[in-house]
Amino acid sequence: MIVEIIIAAVLSVVSLIWMYVGIFKLGLIIPGVKASAGLIPTIFACLTLVFSIVMLVNAIRALRAQDEKEKLSKEAVVEKMKTFLPAVFVLVGIFVFKYFGVLITTFLLTFVWLIVLSKKKWTFALIVAVCVTLFIYLVFELWLKIPFPGEIIRL
Numbered sequence: 001m002i003v004e005i006i007i008a009a010v011l012s013v014v015s016l017i018w019m020y021v022g023i024f025k026l027g028l029i030i031p032g033v034k035a036s037a038g039l040i041p042t043i044f045a046c047l048t049l050v051f052s053i054v055m056l057v058n059a060i061r062a063l064r065a066q067d068e069k070e071k072l073s074k075e076a077v078v079e080k081m082k083t084f085l086p087a088v089f090v091l092v093g094i095f096v097f098k099y100f101g102v103l104i105t106t107f108l109l110t111f112v113w114l115i116v117l118s119k120k121k122w123t124f125a126l127i128v129a130v131c132v133t134l135f136i137y138l139v140f141e142l143w144l145k146i147p148f149p150g151e152i153i154r155l
Helices: 002-026 039-065 074-116 121-143
Strands: none
Touching: 002 039, 002 074, 074 121
């Protein structure tokens, strides 16, 4: 329960920072023209904040309900540590996204997520990762002609 509280608190702070950057640094809209660069990040930050608060409330309720004298076994500790895996995926994803771009990040995170967290077969994970990556490439690069970022590889 403590792990969920810590993760929810960290995600809440990150989403507030994300919202600040989206609203005040990037801007939400250009009046009379279009949405600005900060609109989508602000929307996702709001969603992250809402879900973090829900996660925080649920974790606090569960912690109160838990018996103080109950000891955690090694298996329970391992299960609690699994809650950190999505955060690790996010941090690795940020690094890979910055240097290798959208397509490689999408493929790697989708493939590894399906194998590690969803416990799917590697063939299924490979097919889904290729399909998702191909879809993103076809829509954004070929159809909409939006260039992908990346410092080392721009795919």
